[in-house]
Amino acid sequence: MTEQAVETRQIMDADQVRRAMTRIAHEVLERTGGAKDIVLVGLHSRGVPIARRLATLISEFEDADPPVGSLDIGLYRDDLSTGGRPIMRPTHIPVAIEGRLVVLVDDVLFTGRSIRAAMDALNDFGRPRRIQLAVLIDRGHRELPIRADYVGKNVPTSMEEEVKVRVQELDGVDEVLIQRR
Amino acid sequence: MTLQGTSSQAAASRVAGVQTINPNARPQAGRRHVLDLDDFTPQEVDDVLQNAVAMREVQQRAIRKVPTLRGKSIFTLFYEASTRTRASFEQAGKILSADVINVSSSGSSVEKGETLYDTALTLQAMNADMIVIRHPHSGAPHFLARHLDASVINAGDGAHAHPTQALLDMFTIQQHLGKIKGVKVVIVGDILYSRVARSNLWGLTKMGADVTLCAPPTLLPPDFLNGAKRQKGHPFAGVKIENNVEKALEGADVVMALRLQLERMKAGHLPTLREYSRIWGINPRRMKLAKPNALVMHPGPINEGVEIDPEVAHGAASVIEEQVTNGVAVRMAILYTLVTPAHGGK
Numbered sequence: 001m002t003e004q005a006v007e008t009r010q011i012m013d014a015d016q017v018r019r020a021m022t023r024i025a026h027e028v029l030e031r032t033g034g035a036k037d038i039v040l041v042g043l044h045s046r047g048v049p050i051a052r053r054l055a056t057l058i059s060e061f062e063d064a065d066p067p068v069g070s071l072d073i074g075l076y077r078d079d080l081s082t083g084g085r086p087i088m089r090p091t092h093i094p095v096a097i098e099g100r101l102v103v104l105v106d107d108v109l110f111t112g113r114s115i116r117a118a119m120d121a122l123n124d125f126g127r128p129r130r131i132q133l134a135v136l137i138d139r140g141h142r143e144l145p146i147r148a149d150y151v152g153k154n155v156p157t158s159m160e161e162e163v164k165v166r167v168q169e170l171d172g173v174d175e176v177l178i179q180r181r
Numbered sequence: 182m183t184l185q186g187t188s189s190q191a192a193a194s195r196v197a198g199v200q201t202i203n204p205n206a207r208p209q210a211g212r213r214h215v216l217d218l219d220d221f222t223p224q225e226v227d228d229v230l231q232n233a234v235a236m237r238e239v240q241q242r243a244i245r246k247v248p249t250l251r252g253k254s255i256f257t258l259f260y261e262a263s264t265r266t267r268a269s270f271e272q273a274g275k276i277l278s279a280d281v282i283n284v285s286s287s288g289s290s291v292e293k294g295e296t297l298y299d300t301a302l303t304l305q306a307m308n309a310d311m312i313v314i315r316h317p318h319s320g321a322p323h324f325l326a327r328h329l330d331a332s333v334i335n336a337g338d339g340a341h342a343h344p345t346q347a348l349l350d351m352f353t354i355q356q357h358l359g360k361i362k363g364v365k366v367v368i369v370g371d372i373l374y375s376r377v378a379r380s381n382l383w384g385l386t387k388m389g390a391d392v393t394l395c396a397p398p399t400l401l402p403p404d405f406l407n408g409a410k411r412q413k414g415h416p417f418a419g420v421k422i423e424n425n426v427e428k429a430l431e432g433a434d435v436v437m438a439l440r441l442q443l444e445r446m447k448a449g450h451l452p453t454l455r456e457y458s459r460i461w462g463i464n465p466r467r468m469k470l471a472k473p474n475a476l477v478m479h480p481g482p483i484n485e486g487v488e489i490d491p492e493v494a495h496g497a498a499s500v501i502e503e504q505v506t507n508g509v510a511v512r513m514a515i516l517y518t519l520v521t522p523a524h525g526g527k
Contacts, residue, residue, distance in 0.1 A: 072235060075247040075277070075517070086521030087228055088235035124244055 005181075011155060011163075012176035017136070020152030021050065024134050025057035027150050031132075032101060034062055039097055039128075041069040043106045043118055044089045049169035050136060051105035069093040071104075076117035091121070098126035103150075107165035109135040112146035137176060139163050214326045214333045215515055217342035218383040226351065226388055232514035233352050233507070239276060240510055249517060250279035253310040258300065259336070260286040260316045265481055265505055266336050266346070270313045273512035279310075301325050311519060314338070332519045340374045346480050347380035349511040351388060353504050354435055357476055362389035367429045367471075369395045369461060370439030370488050373402055373450075377480045378439060386416040393421040395429035397461065399450040426461050433471040437478040438463045438489040454487050464490040468498065476500050 012020070029035050035058050042051030048070045055068045074088040104118050115133060122128065134150035139157045155163060157178065164177040218226070239247055255274045259267055267283065274281040284304070286292065291300060297316070304312060311332045314322050319339030326333040337343040355361055366385055372378045372394050385392050394401065401422065402408075409417045423429035430436060441457060451457050468475065477489070477499045485491045494501060 074235070075239065075249040077249075080249070080520055086232065086518055088232045088517075090235050090238045092238070120248070124242065124247070 007180045009178050009180075010175055011178050012153060014168075014174040017152070017167075017174040017176065020136060021053055022057055024136075024150045024152060025054050025061060028054065028103060028132075028134065029058060029062050029064075031149070035064040035066055037129075038064075038066045038101045038103055039069060039093075039095055040066050040103050040105055041071050041093065041118075041122065043104065043114060044070060044072045045170060046107035046165050046167050047071075047105045049167045050107060051103075052169075054103075054105060054134065067094045069095075071118055071121055073114055073117040073121055076120045078113060078117065093125045096126055097122065097128045099129050101130045101132065102128040103132045103134050105134045107136050107167075108163050109133070109138045109146075109148050109151075110141055110163075112142045112144035115146050116144050136165055137163055212518065214322075214335075215344055215519070216322050216326060216333065216335045218344045218347055218380050218387070221344075221384070221387065223387050223389075226348070226384060229348055229511065229514045229518060230352050230355055232517060233348075233510045236510040236513040236517075237507070239513070240506070245276050246278060247276065248278045250274065250277040250520060253279045253520065254308060255279045255281045255311045255313060255516070256304045256307075256309045257281065257283045257313045257336070258304065258315075259284070260291065260297075260314075260321075261337070263315055263336070265508065266315065266343075269505070269508040270334075270336060270345075270512050272509050273516055276509070277513055277516055279516070297321060297324065298328060301329055305329050305331060311516065334515065334519075337376055339376065340379070341376055342380045343376040343480075344380045344384075345508070345512055345515060346377050347384040348515070349504055349508040350377075350381055350437065350478060350480070351384050352511050353478065353500055353507050354390075354476065356503075356507070357500060358434060361385065363391060364434045365391045365393065365432060365472075366435040366437060367393045367395055367423075367433040368437045368439065369426060369429065369463060371400045371441050371445060371450075372396045372439070373400045374442070374445070375439050381437070382417060382420065386420065391421075392419075393423050393429050393433075395423050395426050395461070397451065397457070398424065400445065426463075427467060427470055430463075430467055430470040433475050435476045435478060436463060436468065436471055437480075438483075440480065440482065441484055441488045454484075458487050462486075462488060462490060463493050465492050465496070468493055468496075474498075478504060481505070 032038055040051040040055050042048035051068050055066045059065045070092050072089045072091050102122060119131060132149040135148045136152040138148055138151045138154050157163060160181055162179045164179060166173050166175050168174050239245060257267055257270055271281045309331045311334060312325060313334045313336050314325060315336040316338050319341035321338050322333050322335035335342055335344055351361055354364060358364055368378050382392065409415050410420060412418060445451055446454060475498055477493055479489060479501050483489060483494055485494055
């Protein structure tokens with residue numbers, strides 16, 4: 001059996017990732033009027049460092065220090081029988097989210113099922129006033145009526161392609177790759 | 182009884198009339214059952230322990246309920262009395278939103294003479310997704326696993342295995358000491374009849390713990406020294422045996438006392454319980470020989486004053502109650518593992 005050739009292309013380098021995150025941080029501040037009441041919640045794995053970086057940027061731009069939480073959606077997935085390695089990371093929501101504005105943060109928005117699961121998970125911790133969504137990449141192919149409020153880059157893709165976000169904290173480099181099989 | 186027979190593969194093949202041992206477990210392509218820890222890879226054990234950390238967080242929430250096993254049916258089939266193991270599985274299943282149905286030997290068709298096989302077929306006909314079984318006979322869970330579509334979890338079979346207890350013991354050690362590799366664990370008591378000790382031996386040796394067994398010679402498996410322990414490369418080859426409890430406890434990180442059953446005295450393994458307590462009992466004076474932060478563990482139920490002094494069982498070093506709490510988290514992790522695809526599932 002021959003191995004399938006994988007064609008990899010970089011679509012964002014470290015500078016582009018940094019600029020995209022900076023823009024998202026400004027947009028969050030603009031739209032929330034100063035980010036006074038927000039909680040950033042990153043989805044494991046890469047959503048968590050991205051959320052932390054957004055929080056740092058927000059605190060640099062404004063007199064605000066938004067708390068950052070982490071969420072593992074493994075227990076809320078609707079596709080346990082179809083894929084994914086069953087390793088869970090602890091969920092940590094540092095403050096009561098009741099009545100607050102929660103910004104969910106993920107690296108790639110694809111079918112929307114992870115975000116649906118994340119909203120279900122979040123509801124078990126309280127009833128936020130509003131939930132918004134920030135993603136570094138929106139690659140399309142939604143299967144649920146979900147859209148992001150903040151997008152670093154829209155990347156139209158085919159189903160044969162895979163988008164990989166790599167972040168300094170976990171991968172040693174900031175970049176976004178697209179792979180075609 | 183042989184320690185070679187602790188292998189679940191061995192137990193299964195013994196039924197088929199073939200004696201084998203499984204000193205070096207290989208990764209399973211897809212895990213459907215949890216029968217013992219002999220066929221777990223260290224990676225699999227580590228995965229369960231990692232997931233148990235996340236499950237502990239769920240246990241601590243105001244609303245302890247997640248939808249993971251919604252629509253799944255778990256039957257607990259207990260042919261022996263049990264409080265903590267059964268309630269622990271029930272709690273774990275319910276937190277994960279499974280439907281948990283408890284069946285006991287008393288008050289069920291088992292009392293009317295129904296065979297294990299027929300009872301299992303009945304549960305299968307009710308679309309059981311998982312069957313958690315405790316049985317006085319070693320190998321009963323393996324028998325079910327070979328005949329049913331449902332996942333089978335061994336909640337203790339005879340003197341053979343109690344894998345989820347061993348996993349929760351390892352999880353408790355890891356939570357307190359930050360690691361299992363290199364930790365000195367001393368298991369004191371009735372090793373011969375203890376399914377907890379057997380599963381712990383598989384688990385702890387796989388994860389690199391330094392294990393010492395300490396028991397009266399009559400309560401050590403007679404073939405242990407000449408059997409598995411002497412086979413080059415066997416996971417039990419490095420296990421130490423120490424007849425003097427005080428020597429065994431020197432420098433211990435974990436002291437695991439095992440329940441001593443009165444039947445052992447009647448069977449002639451011990452002169453008196455009082456003598457056992459005096460020579461082998463874990464008391465405050467002996468605990469001073471262990472490391473200052475050593476943990477005291479016991480699978481329960483405890484015979485206070487026999488295998489362990491009440492002052493030790495309820496003292497600052499004791500993590501016995503925490504073992505029970507961790508048991509729910511570990512069993513949640515096991516149930517989750519069995520329905521997720523990387524390890525198989527139905």
